[in-house]
Amino acid sequence: MTTLEIKLEGTPPTWAKEATYYYENVHRDQWIAKKDGDTLLLAGSDMNWELITITKEMRKNILNKKPADLNINFNKEEAFWLRAVLNSFY
Numbered sequence: 001m002t003t004l005e006i007k008l009e010g011t012p013p014t015w016a017k018e019a020t021y022y023y024e025n026v027h028r029d030q031w032i033a034k035k036d037g038d039t040l041l042l043a044g045s046d047m048n049w050e051l052i053t054i055t056k057e058m059r060k061n062i063l064n065k066k067p068a069d070l071n072i073n074f075n076k077e078e079a080f081w082l083r084a085v086l087n088s089f090y
Helices: 056-063 076-089
Strands: 021-024 030-036 039-044 052-054
Touching (some): 021 076, 030 076, 039 076
Antiparallel strands (some): 021 030
């Protein structure tokens, strides 16, 4: 099995090596996510890797095209990636 390693900019969270989802936009902003029980941990380089915990209830709003509920300014591609991650998670 081949392992893909991606260099994350700045100081990513301690759980970054366990992340199973990755996205990088054209501006080189990076996003990672991982499952943690019934929640999804999310962090992005353009937010200084601040942790965002997404619950099942929040998932419903995001999938109903309301990522603004997270108080994050996602561009169209980032929002699409997040929805794909949430669809695969729950």
